[in-house]
Amino acid sequence: AQTVTQSQPEMSVQEAETVTLSCTYDTSESNYYLFWYKQPPSRQMILVIRQEAYKQQNATENRFSVNFQKAAKSFSLKISDSQLGDTAMYFCAFMKPRGSQGNLIFGKGTKLSVKP
Amino acid sequence: NAGVTQTPKFQVLKTGQSMTLQCAQDMNHEYMSWYRQDPGMGLRLIHYSVGAGITDQGEVPNGYNVSRSTTEDFPLRLLSAAPSQTSVYFCASSRGGVGTEAFFGQGTRLTVV
Secondary structure, eight states, X not given: OOEEEOOOSEEEEETTSOEEEOOEEEOOOSSOEEEEEEEOTTOOOEEEEEEETTOOSOOEXXXXXXXXXXXXXXXXXXXXXXXXXXXXXXXXXXXXXXXXXXXXXXXXXXXXXXXX | OOOEEEEOSEEEEOTTOXXXXXXXXXSOOSEEEEEEEETTTEEEEEEEEEETTXXXXXXXXXXXXXXXXXXXBOOEEEXXXXXXXXXXXXXXXXXXXXXXXXXXXXXXXXXXX
């Protein structure tokens, strides 16, 4: 069975600085997808970034980028130039490409606070 | 563009009562699912559906029923509410296929007393 581990329950960062959120996972699959979702206080789940395991290039979306280390089964999220609006829970999630019907396996989340 | 709509947003139930959480999507997505979010636990899959008339169990299905009579709607039924079902419930949909994005509703906060 796949598992996703986020070892940092809470983190804080000063506005405009860079922060990295950690995620490790366990799977015997060779291809899969990894996601980071953001959940602000409004409770809405918002996709931040997505990575396919077969793609060696790390995904980037504006200020958000990932460090994907397939051999180490690590998928960290880097937020550059942190903004107050980045304050949220961040969830790492895993999806098998087949046989899972798109079901996501989530980590327990990291609560990020951006301080002015 | 409404996306995924969940009703109600908040609900308080007494132990033993039944209720249905509603979920509707207007994106013509085949795949829909229900998750529950508990403090310190992340989101866990309750039930899912890959199309009208097809449903299956997820990780934590006990105490919940689902049906999918149309592509748009995927209600979640609590037959006899228990305090252990106090949680935030999320409905999600996606067009299916490999690695597609899941779109989530805004959640229902349910308290069972």
